[in-house]
Amino acid sequence: MSGGMCQRLLARVRHPAVVLAWRDMGGTTPGLAAWALVTGVAMVKAGLSVPLAVFMTLAVYAGSAQLAVLPLMVAGAPLWVVWFTALCVNLRFVILSSLWRSYFDHLPLRQRLALGYFSGDVIFVAFTQRYTTLDKTPEQLPYFWGCAAINWLSWQLGALAGIFLANTIPLEWGLGFAGVLALLGVLYSMVKDRATSVATAVAAAAAVAAFGLPLKLNILVAIAAAIAAGLLMETAQRRAERLRPGPAIRPPDPSKGERHPVLPLPREAAGTAPAPTPVPERQP
Secondary structure, eight states, X not given: OOHHHHHHHHHHHTOHHHHHHHHHHTTTHHHHHHHHHHHHHHHHHTTOOHHHHHHHHHHTOOHXXXXXXXXHHHTTOOHHHHXXXXXXXXXXXXXXXXXXXXXXXXXXXXXXHHHHHHOOHHHHHHHHHHOOSOOOOTTHHHHHHHHHHHHHHHHHHHHHHHHHTTTTSOXXXXXXXXXXXXXXXXXXXXXXXXXXXXXXXXHHHHHHHTTTSGXXXXXXXXXXXXXXXXXXXXXXXXXXXXXXXXXXXXXOOGGGTOOSOBOOOHHHHHTSSOOOOOOOOOOO
């Protein structure tokens, strides 16, 4: 690597937005690495060879989908069930990508495809908490890549460690609990309105109610129920907003020099303050 490339790489690494991203992602990194470690161990324990497990963690790069399809693969489920389960589990990325588009739709297709591969739940939460509006700013792209770098490295290093040390790391250590805590933290951060709260509660109830289904199909039932509940809640909220009556237009008050109907100000409509007297029109 030439000296110029090293300098450019160091400049990008030292970018203030990248450093800020590393700081924001630092709290979730231990739990994410533990979750990746358990996923790597689970892949090998499920019967996958080491090369195939390495290929899966690098190509799929979606821990929830990997853990969802592993029991199906062990149980000998049909291939369409495995693919459909992974698709349903990853449907959330379709929604996330529509939100990413608001920030990065000006980039070339090749860069957007790279962003799609490296995006993740934890990155999305950190990004949206840092940038609460849809306004585009120059530091957003370096911030994303800072989050993506630490997220990808922590996941892949943890997963590879689990794959290569699967025969020496017992599952009884309870490392999966750290991953569960990390997922719960991400879930809690994303539950910010009534629609997501209802969808979360419905998904939990559906997963428990359908636990007896074979081939872990309760996961699909929970996902479908959560999506349906969320869509119904959003539709109901939009209809309620459309049906909500607006402020009444009062007739003009000649004593105040008003000639046309007036839309009252919020304070005036509440009766807390009188309406300001309009400025008289200038006569030619």
